[in-house]
Amino acid sequence: MTQYNYDLFVIGAGSGGVRAARMAKRHGAGKVAVAEEYRVGGTCVIRGCVPKKLLVYASEFSKQFKLAESFGWDVGESTFSWENLIEAKDAEIDRLSGIYWRNLSNSGVEVIADRAVFEDAHTIRLVNTGKTVTADKILIAVGGAPFVPDIEGAELGITSNEAFHLETLPEHVVIAGGGYIACEFAQIFQGMGSNVCQVYRGDTVLRGFDDDVRSQVHSELVRSGVRVITHTVFEKIEDIGGGKKRVHLTNGTQLDADVVMYAIGRNPYVEGLGLEKAGVELAENGAIQVDAYSQTSVDNIYAVGDVTNRVNLTPVAIREGAAFAATVFGGKPTAYDHSDIASAVFTQPPVGSVGLSEADARKEFKNIDIYKTSFRPMKLSLTNIESRMMMKLVVDGDTQRVLGVHIVGPDAPEMIQLAGIAVKAGLTKDQYDAACAVHPTSAEELVTMNEKWTPPELKAAE
Template sequence: MEKYDVDLCVIGGGSGGVRAARVAAGHGARVAIAESANFGGTCVNRGCVPKKLLVYASRFPDQFRASHAYGWSSEQATFDWKALIQHKDVEIARLERIYETNLDKAGVAIHHDHAQIIDPNTVQLARSGQRISAKTLLIATGGHPVRPAFPGADLAITSDEAFHLAELPKRVLIVGGGYIAVEFAGIFAGLGSEVTQVIRADRLLRGFDDELAELLAEHQDRRGIRLLRGQVLQRIERTPDGLRATTADGSTIDVDVVMLSMGRAPNTRGLGLPGTDVKVDEDGAIIVDVHGRTNQPSIYAIGDVTNRLNLTPVAIREGQALADRLFGGLDVPDFDYEMVPTAVFSSPEIGTVGLPEHVARTRYGNLRVLKTKFRSMAQAFAQIQDQVFIKVLIDGDTDKVVGVHLFGEGVAEMIQLIGVALTAHARWSDFRHTVALHPTIAEEIVTLRG
């Protein structure tokens, strides 16, 4: 008789948890997974996927304007927010079904329920009361938007609710300067809303390369997004005309919707962690080693609940690696969190991999910085003022490329393959020896001189 009901019990049906469950089952493990909301997690239901669909929609006005230079003419285009949201919901439902179907095909026992940890090897399901014992528990519960406590905070929305607004707001205030905030600023502005963005800091995108952040601010201003720097939201009040937001200096902003985008917090409440002595940090994130193991040998955690690098592909990679190590007996290389390609789907978008310049300068005494800024062929021809920016950081002593930062149309697609090169420890000479593909924006990377 088996000592445990299953070999692995996964708590959380987001991208990381689902990947770990499927891979472990593929290795022959007996696997159960518990999810109390939607399979696919934040990314599929309230994050990357629906956001990218809205980004696509918001870029059509730019394309309509540019089309005239290429000989196209058409009647006045109109936009239907409700149609967009309806089509988005249909697509998200389809993707969620795929996640659950793939789990079922892999032989994973699926539980639509909230799981609470009773001891280091047991969970209890809230609705059914069923207890499941497991040799290994994996926590993959993700995170949620932070809603700070201030007067009227309950009148605001977060990114979760932004995908379900009944209508497109005419006036939007976005509070925060991270990548979610700038993406939604671009979405709403592109779709026709009047957008104001309030940030506590003096620049957008903390942690990203400084020049990228300032270039994005310039382009946001060109698109009519009003950026208020060094401001703190103090309260929100309802008015006959909508909402009134007041900042710490007494300034007021009248809008229809206030969206709070002030960070995310790990989903650790209600998991029963105090009863297991699993260690968490001051933000509630589960503390793990490089392989995702907590201080309890039988309990692991991956993804946003660990607050290491909160990106869906990172959670997926962590889940894959964990399942391969524990149940496939594979020797998986440790994950280099500094070489993760990242995109910000602003308009224009950002693609970055490796170190930003301000960090690279603290590590490399002989840092070479190569950069260029220009308008692409498509932009120049259509008399569009959007720019392309390329920055490459090189360790002058070894010729190793330690960072690449891109700004412009389509750069997210470029940075994925540049990430392959940097993960393979490419030197700048490797880039320079690669034949340029003409005419493209990407060719400017390998022909860059300085």
């Protein structure tokens, strides 16, 4: 019987890899190691969800100060220090990364601070030391990396990775992209006092979300002061001196900025990993191809998280990692169900979404009922702020099962977690209606909407 150095070797110490390693030990795996080339914690903890939400919180205060005045508060003059915020953010990320490291070590997992690449299906080379190790099972959990366009002057721009480490708050920012990262950072910088322009190739931001969500977020971006330019992309970027860059768009527009940021997607981080030496096959989109149990084309090699490009969310990577450990080391084959996963976009106001959009539901089901409402949140009732809240239920007209819930407004991410349970459980509109409302809340609208929405074109036909 072949003797390996490790029973399990995990490449990447993000949320998915860390959970898989710890759960594998809990299931009785022998020697387990995790190799990480940067910092333990992965994209979410180090340069993604967590620091981003800290910046979102910081950027919201400028609006909250104005809101407070409508409720009788005299907040006086306020100032903002980007430097103090980044210092506090870095301290918190250091603390969280340390917790991840300690949890791995306390679980009996060896943590290796090095880049790991394949030499063959069972052999890993540690790049910095040149050492090679062998493993019976190998899990790839390296995540993704921001996409940078192939244009003239591309090196003059930054990605979300670098945005967390800017030395000063930029006066003018131009952001490429219309996805959740682009929209969130547009309002982060705007809320802190930057002038922001967002450039998107489509007609409405947040492609893939329900159309009503997209329209609402687009309107709120503009309302917040973000200049949104659609139907165009970056053509080139030039350095015009004094720390300024000039962005040339394909529609002929020129934009000057201190910071130019790309938020146009992320790619699986597979470059230089040596997958060809191990025989691991990639899908057409560059992601590692896996089956329902996260197994690659090579029997002993598995992959979880964003590198597989299934559902690129941190909690999904965690669940995939746990399912892998249960399957391979727990004797309980487990395939994670990727349907009806709740998600949030931390725009201002934020988005909560779970289940099918109206457009997708109409493609899949014969009869669809739509319930939706739009109103000013009570918190804005004493102000002249025109921001509105939108809630929408997508319902199977034959079975009355609620197929999707979509919310744009204050606390939408908190609400969608609970709504996600109901959608996952397959509850019906009648069961929603049977729940007593909590008053006065915005969430009560989820159980009080009782009038079906009819598209204008159908109303006209009637």
